[in-house]
Amino acid sequence: MLASLLGLGLGLVGCQDKNAGGAMDEIATDVKFDEATYGVPASPRMAESTARNIKKGGGRSQVGKPYKIKGKWYYPKDDPGYVASGMASWYGPNFHGRLTANGETYDMHHLSAAHKTFPLPSYAMVTNLENGHRVKVRVNDRGPFAHAREIDVSKKAAELLDFKRSGTAEVRVEYLGRAPLEGDDSQMLLASYAPGESAAGSIMVASSEARGNGLASAASYDGSSKAPVPGTRPMQTLFQNQPSRTGDMIDALSSFRSEERRSGATKALEALGAASAPKNEEIHLGTIDRRLMAKVADVIGVGSTARAEATNRPNLVSATVTAAPRVDKDRLLKKLWSAGFSDAFPIRD
Incomplete structure (x- = not known):
């Protein structure tokens, strides 16, 4: 059945790319994922949404095909x-x-x-x-x-x-x-x-106010370099050990501490964005050989779909997988890489 489906859809791969927009082959594995039936739940994402100790590096070095x-x-x-x-x-x-x-x-x-x-x-x-x-x-x-x-x-x-x-x-x-x-x-x-000129101007104003109050001067920047102008102190020491009455000047540096000074509205918008994450996500497989495309159904499993679009190369298609809502997208991505879909990546609009 799969071979017939692929043969029907991919018979158009000889078309020129400009006409390929409507030449689509879809492979559906439309058995709904059900935890009670299959005995295993969908796996959680690799890290919690607030985690700050995520391991760095450890990926693959690649350029990738067109x-x-x-x-x-x-x-x-x-x-x-x-x-x-x-x-x-x-x-x-x-x-x-x-x-x-x-x-x-x-x-x-x-x-x-x-x-x-x-x-x-x-x-x-x-x-x-x-x-x-x-x-x-x-x-x-x-x-x-x-x-x-x-x-x-x-x-x-x-x-x-x-x-x-x-x-x-x-x-x-x-x-x-x-x-x-x-x-x-x-x-x-x-x-x-390196901050731009607008940030440098704010810092210089804070420096002037500090001198007027008999406090230590602030650092100033030329807008193109991180090095402070001679005769000034580093910016991070500007308000060190100063009394609380310098709070108005600290506000001048709020852009450098946005995490600590986020508004309640910003937090609410982020929470809304996290709650409205798309349920069906796409993974692009890249431009692949038809023989590799024939293996995709065995890799993606039930509930997900794959579609292939003709290119101007008779033996190549441009393919995309739409992962089912309950599927662990990261695990699926790893399975695709292991199966030979080395250029696969999640599509993030």
């Missing part, structure tokens, strides 16, 4: 000199503790990102063009594929770049090169943060 999402082709490659401007978004609680495209575990408190074509893992510098803030991120995931956005960054990166509340920002993305698989690069990435 792939097609929503009618558009993407060509992953090691691209020294890559610089592009576009919109950035961020993703957090819904995916915290889940596997990324290269097998690492997503940590919204880490400085990481998703990009459509960069090697995994790699490093990129992201600059918020609206305020000049910039920070280096570890690219270990694929996306975003919605609204023509350039990059998706972690919650922590969005906080440092100061667009977490707005949700999006216009940014410049610079590819910096490949990243090592093992080891925790958190401190190195955090040290790369």
